Amino acid sequence: MDKKPCKQSLTVKTSHVLPPDTNVHGTLFGGKLMAYIDDVSSIAASRHARKAVVTASTDSVDFLNPVHEGDTICLEGFVTYTHKTSMEVFVKAVTENLITGRRDICATAFLTMVAIDENNKPSSVPHVYPETEEEKWLHEGAEKRAAHRKERKSESKDMAEKFGTDLPWFRA
Template identity: 90%
Template sequence: MENEKKPCKHSLTVKTSHVLPPDTNAHGTLFGGKLMAYIDDVSAIAASRHARKTVVTASTDSVDFLTPVHEGDTICLEAFVTYTHKTSMEVFVKAVTENLLTGERNICATAFLTMVAIDENSKPAPVPQVYPETEEEQWLHQGAEKRADYRKGRKKDSKDMAEKFGTDLPWFRA
C-alpha cells in the first residue's frame, strides 16, 4: 500500500446539516464546539476513505470562525486529504454556511487536521501517498511540510506545558 498513490479528490467528503435550535447558543448561532465536531467528523471520513483504515485525530490546527452560522441556515463541510506521511494524513476542511431563504453563502471556517491510520492492534499503519491535481490542491500540498513542521513545534510546546503544570489539582497556587 505504501507505493500506491491516490488523487486528493479520491478522499473528497461532503456533509451538509441543517442548523437547528439545539445546535445554537443564546445568540441563535451555531455553537463553536458543534462546528468543531462536524469538522472532526468529516475529516475522519475523508482520511478513512483515503487510507481504507480506521483513523484517529492527532491534531487540529487553529479554527477561526469567520462568519456566524445562524439557526435555520445550513452548514456544508468539504474535506479531502492534502498530504500524507508514513502513517499520517493532513486533511483540509472548508465549512460554508448558506441562508436557505436568500441563497447567501459564506465560508464560515477552514481548518487542517492531522489524522493517523491505525491497524487492528491500534498501532499506526501505513497510508497511500496522495497527489494533487488542481491548482488549489497543489497550493495546499506545497505548504503541507511547513505546516507539519509548525505542528511538531507546537506539540513540543504542549508537552512542555503539560510537564510544567503536571496532574496535581489545583494547578494554581494561592
C-alpha cells in the same frame, strides 16, 4: 502502496442548523462545528487510507463568519498531504441562508489523522497527489504546516510537564 488523488477522499456533509445546535446568540455552537469538522476529516482520512483513523491534531479552527439558526452548514474535506502513517486533511465549512441564497465560508481547518491497524498501532497510508491548482497550493504548504505542528506539540508537552497532574494547579 498506490498513490491516490486528493479528490478520491473528498467528503461532503450538509446539515440544517437547528435550535439545539445554537447558543444564546442564535448561532451555531463552535464546539458543534468542531465536531462536524472532526467527523468529516475522519471520513476523508479513512476513505483515503481504507483503515480506521484517529485524530492526532487540529491545527486551528478559524471561525470566519457566524452560522445562524435556520441556515445550513456544508463541510467539504479531503486529504491534502500524507506522511508514513499520517494524513493532513483540509476542511472548509460554508454556511448558506436557504431563503436568500447567501453563502459564506464560516470556517477552515487543518487536521492530522493517523491510520491505525487492528492493534491500534500506526499503520502506513498511500501517498496522495494533487491535481487542481487549489490542491497543489495546499499540498505545497503542507511540510511547513507539519513543522509548525511539531513545534507546537513540543511546546504542549513542555506545558503539560510544567503544570503536571496535580489539581488545582493554581495556588493562592
